[in-house]
Amino acid sequence: MFSSTEENYLKAIFNLSVRTKNPVSTNAISQRMNTSAASVTDMLKRLAEKDLINYVKYKGVTLTSTGRKTATMLVRKHRLWEVFLVEQLNFAWDEVHEMAEQLEHIQSEELVNRLDRYLGYPKFDPHGDPIPDANGQFTYRQQVILSELEVGEEAIVVGVKEHSPEFLQFLDRLHLQLGAQVMIQEHFDYDGTMRLKIFPEGEQLVSNKVGQNIYVQKKEK
Amino acid sequence: MFSSTEENYLKAIFNLSVRTKNPVSTNAISQRMNTSAASVTDMLKRLAEKDLINYVKYKGVTLTSTGRKTATMLVRKHRLWEVFLVEQLNFAWDEVHEMAEQLEHIQSEELVNRLDRYLGYPKFDPHGDPIPDANGQFTYRQQVILSELEVGEEAIVVGVKEHSPEFLQFLDRLHLQLGAQVMIQEHFDYDGTMRLKIFPEGEQLVSNKVGQNIYVQKKEK
DNA sequence: GGATTTTTTTAGACTTATCTAAATTTTAAT
DNA sequence: ATTAAAATTTAGATAAGTCTAAAAAAATCC
Ligand SMILES: [Mn+2]
Ligand SMILES: [Mn+2]
Ligand SMILES: [Mn+2]
Ligand SMILES: [Mn+2]
Numbered sequence: 001m002f003s004s005t006e007e008n009y010l011k012a013i014f015n016l017s018v019r020t021k022n023p024v025s026t027n028a029i030s031q032r033m034n035t036s037a038a039s040v041t042d043m044l045k046r047l048a049e050k051d052l053i054n055y056v057k058y059k060g061v062t063l064t065s066t067g068r069k070t071a072t073m074l075v076r077k078h079r080l081w082e083v084f085l086v087e088q089l090n091f092a093w094d095e096v097h098e099m100a101e102q103l104e105h106i107q108s109e110e111l112v113n114r115l116d117r118y119l120g121y122p123k124f125d126p127h128g129d130p131i132p133d134a135n136g137q138f139t140y141r142q143q144v145i146l147s148e149l150e151v152g153e154e155a156i157v158v159g160v161k162e163h164s165p166e167f168l169q170f171l172d173r174l175h176l177q178l179g180a181q182v183m184i185q186e187h188f189d190y191d192g193t194m195r196l197k198i199f200p201e202g203e204q205l206v207s208n209k210v211g212q213n214i215y216v217q218k219k220e221k
Numbered sequence: 222m223f224s225s226t227e228e229n230y231l232k233a234i235f236n237l238s239v240r241t242k243n244p245v246s247t248n249a250i251s252q253r254m255n256t257s258a259a260s261v262t263d264m265l266k267r268l269a270e271k272d273l274i275n276y277v278k279y280k281g282v283t284l285t286s287t288g289r290k291t292a293t294m295l296v297r298k299h300r301l302w303e304v305f306l307v308e309q310l311n312f313a314w315d316e317v318h319e320m321a322e323q324l325e326h327i328q329s330e331e332l333v334n335r336l337d338r339y340l341g342y343p344k345f346d347p348h349g350d351p352i353p354d355a356n357g358q359f360t361y362r363q364q365v366i367l368s369e370l371e372v373g374e375e376a377i378v379v380g381v382k383e384h385s386p387e388f389l390q391f392l393d394r395l396h397l398q399l400g401a402q403v404m405i406q407e408h409f410d411y412d413g414t415m416r417l418k419i420f421p422e423g424e425q426l427v428s429n430k431v432g433q434n435i436y437v438q439k440k441e442k
Numbered sequence: 443g444g445a446t447t448t449t450t451t452t453a454g455a456c457t458t459a460t461c462t463a464a465a466t467t468t469t470a471a472t
Numbered sequence: 473a474t475t476a477a478a479a480t481t482t483a484g485a486t487a488a489g490t491c492t493a494a495a496a497a498a499a500t501c502c
Contacts, residue, residue: 005489026450039490041451046488058450058497089335102327108320114310226459247480260460262481267458279467279480 002052004105007074008033009043010052011104013063014071023060072136077112078104079125084115086126093126093177094168127168128159128178128215144218146182147192147211154183159215167213174204176214223273225326228295229254230264231273232325234284235292244281293357298333299325300346305336307347314347314398315389348389349380349399349436365439367403368413368432375404380436388434395425397435 002010012032016024026044030037048055052067063071081103085096113134116122123139125131130138143158157180160168171177175198185203186195192208223231233253237245247265251258269276273288284292302324306317334355337343344360346352351359364379378401381389392398396419406424407416413429 003488027448035489036491037450038452038492042489085332089332089339091331091335099327099329099332102329106320106323108323111306111310111320114312118310224458248478256459257461258480259462259482263459 001107002050002070005043006047006050006052007070007105009040009047010063010067010071011074013053013061014068014075017062021062023056023062025060069136072132073109073112074104076132076134076136077106079129079131080112080115080119080122082125082127083119083122083131087119092168092172094165094172096126097163097165124159126178127163128157142217143215145212146206146214146216147194147208149184149216149218151184151187154181154219155216156181156219157214158217160213161215162213167210170210171214174198174206174210175202176204176206176210181219182216222328223271223291227264227268227271227273228291228326230261230268231284231288231292232295234274234282235289235296238283242283244277244283246281290357293353294330294333295325297337297353297355297357298327300350300352301333301336301340301343303346303348304340304343304352308340313389313393315386315393317347318384318386345380347399348384349378363438364436366433367427367435367437368415368429370405370437370439372405372408375402375440376437377402377440378435379438381434382436383434388431391431392435395419395427395431396423397425397427397431402440403437 009029012029013024016028016032026037026040030040044053044055044061047053051064052070053061053063055061078100081100082096085091085099086093122131132138141158149155157176157178181199183197184194185197192211194206194211196204196206198204230250233250234245237249237253247258247261251261265274265276265282268274272285273291274282274284276282299321302321303317306312306320307314343352353359362379370376378397378399402420404418405415406418413432415427415432417425417427419425
């Protein structure tokens, strides 16, 4: 239906507009995709021609419903393949993104739906990101940034904001994988460093930068 | 490393030269790939430039060792993915080829090797075609064309020569899937039609065309 | 509000992969 | 050994996707 290149642009626009629904700028796409702004402008014209985006010269773009649907299905495929790679083929969570970038372009709705069933209809991928279902519905979850917790609060690690292998490997070292139970023991105002208890046993100093990139779910008290 | 297009040409050349080791003609590739002979000539020059084929103007091409290695790994990926789709995702053997055509271009040696292990190192794909191992070694098998059997001989269906969905679905109807045990009951010289016993119970008339496209392994008597 | 900086678009060029039509080479036939 | 037919290559075009440099529009700054 659409080329891999077109799909990648749609996905970039989707991810750039997923929280704010403001129009996405040419430069934002250009940076995200490591392509020149000129190339982006070219592509935006073509995507608009195909009714995948609403494009107003100099004003940025928004996805049409077709465009959003296509991007959502791409995200679905990407995340389901990541689950497959981690759960079935035992890859580590920092190794799967590049492969999923390729696998997400495999065209077969039947394939992705069967994969979904095979995996037991997972709701979240190995990085804690929600997997849209066959109708494009995301599962929402009550979550906050680890850094925002108060001293004494307990929580469970449910996701990451950064996806770089370096960050993920660092989290492995800190034993802060998904599912880890933590309690804030101390909060240093100097630079935002936190002292964490990691259950059942373990304690770590965690920098503000790390704390800012982890999503947690607060534990009921 | 190489584009999907380049890989598809290498695979076509490989398949066209796998039995005869004669050079492959421009026209043969052109027909196999549904592209004009002019386009093929263009690509052959580029593949020769990259040392993937030996190309002599007007004389056809052969694969270099790099070219053959690349093509073999493509065949490996294609067939392993077909096994995955059939054995794990329960697709029928006539449904998987197009998906495998896409999946074979996913680039990750680690992925294909893990898939191989995950599937239990299968030696043959759902159509009975041999799957090269990580070193590119194919498993050979004693096999003959069904039509060549004599009356009274028993055999097991182990592969197909044709891969079209129509043919494969027809074989399903005839209960002539892989593993089926057959015995030749009668051979009509008029047009080569055969009367088969299909164990444990069942009997079918099978046209010469069908018989020519089925590989069987003779049973020891 | 006019000048300056930033953002975006346009112009022109390049690469890959494809096509049709024409020219050339090889093969087959008389 | 010519000649006709078939196969192959060359020439010239086109579309997708990319780039750099220059022009135009929008945003920012006294
Ligand atoms: Mn990813
Ligand atoms: Mn992910
Ligand atoms: Mn196949
Ligand atoms: Mn096959």
